[in-house]
Amino acid sequence: MGGIQIAILAGLAWGMLVLSLIGSAYMVAAAITLHSFLSPRAAAGRRNDAVTILKPLYGAEPRLADNLATFLAQDHGGPVQLLCGVQRPDDPAIAVIEMLRARFPKARIDLIVDPTPHGANGKIANLINLEPHIAHEIVVLSDSDMVVRSDYLSRLLATLDTPKTGAVTIAYNGRGDAGFWSEMVAAGLSWQFLPGVVFGAMYGLARPCMGSTIAMRLETMAAIGGFAAFADVLADDYAIGEAVAALGLEVRMPPMLVTHASTEASFGEFWRHELRWGATVRNVAPAAYLTSVIAMPLPLALLAIPLQPLPGLAIAGLALLARLSAAIVADQRGGARTAPLWILPLCDCLAFSVFIASLSVRSVDWRGATLRMAQRGRISAEPELPFR
Structure with missing residues (x-):
């Protein structure tokens, strides 16, 4: 591999690490915002509306x-x-x-x-x-x-x-x-x-x-x-x-x-659900979807480790702490543990994989039907869409 190629890869690695740092800061800010948003409030009065x-x-x-x-x-x-x-x-x-x-x-x-x-x-x-x-x-x-x-x-x-x-x-x-x-x-x-x-x-x-x-x-x-x-x-x-x-x-x-x-109940169902979700968001708000990559600071840092081992490990550690803070606040405010915390790194890495895959998706599976995506969030169904 030539010197120019190595320099390009090193630059990409540093770029991912910078994005990871930004993402970690964002996740901490999101955790603080969530904690404040869902702080205990006075109960609403009993209503009689139909x-x-x-x-x-x-x-x-x-x-x-x-x-x-x-x-x-x-x-x-x-x-x-x-x-x-x-x-x-x-x-x-x-x-x-x-x-x-x-x-x-x-x-x-x-x-x-x-x-x-x-x-x-x-x-x-x-x-x-x-x-x-x-x-x-x-x-x-x-x-x-x-x-x-x-x-x-x-x-x-x-x-x-x-x-x-x-x-x-x-x-x-x-x-x-x-x-x-x-x-x-x-x-x-x-x-x-x-x-x-x-x-x-x-x-x-x-x-x-x-x-x-x-x-x-x-x-x-x-x-x-x-x-x-x-x-x-x-x-x-x-x-x-x-x-x-x-x-x-x-x-x-x-x-x-x-x-x-x-x-x-299976990886296939998980993948189809997540891919449909990601492609849907990308289709209606492409710019916002692309910038959502900063919400995945852990996989960004992990990808940089082979080229920047020490900085990569340090920033990955920060990313993991930031993501854990968001998970703990979400579960605490939600009143129950969603899943064991040890699955968080796997969850984040799979989310990043779905993000990459969804960038090229032009149709999604929905209950056995293929929904073909058009501009401005519109769809057509091939074959005939099953009842729902």
Whole structure:
């Protein structure tokens, strides 16, 4: 290898180490921000608003009944409609809904079975079919794999009442429900995604709107074109948030958490989930996605070790401490250990691998279908998208 090549490689190694140092500083700042954001707050008062909670379902995920039950076990005085939708009469989720009805005989749990397709996004097609059955003025959309606390509605509705608020979304941590690989997904959510989304929102670097929760009034939903406006959009939650912002309204994120229940049982499921997530973010916010590499200071430092052993080891140690600080704060504020801390280095290295792989992805796998990505977050489905 020539001297010029060695110099170039050495320069690249130092560049990665500088990025790692920047990333470590960022992760410490994100941990401090997260700690402050989720500091204990006074409880919101009991509410009496009438609310419809939308749940697009597909299949019987592990602990689905328990997850849905948390939306019914609310400290809330007003009427609640849990409006669930499936697109196949043989969907296993139907049996789960029947169990839930027996468990909560006084609750209003409506189930709509409607196979009508709408565009390439199966989740949005499900929501379009649910839209005519919404009973109340306040609508809360939440993915089927979310778990909430008993003050969820009261705190959510208090935020929706603030002036100039068009929608409310909620940050989330992770919980693994299907073994090691689901814990890896959950760790990525709690230890990397959560500190990042809170830091971005608090300092105006991002305007998050997430499928964990999107709450709005029917008039706002109508103003953005209803769910039909997003039938061919992959990142539908992000697009809904942008549409609300285009009305001159705010998408607010109150200082609370919900939990995402991960169900990936194998490396293949883990990889497809993470790659789809990464490619989706890259497709709607490419510049922000490229700069997100600084949130991976540990693999950046490890890559530099062969060319700069001593500085690489020292900076890798700093990166590990910074990442551990973010993980510990996230779990402490979330109220539970997401995964054993020893998996953090593996989690970060796999996240970096997904980041590199996602840069060239032009289609993603979603429940057996290939979704081809186009400009501005739009998609087409080949073959036909399975029901969701």
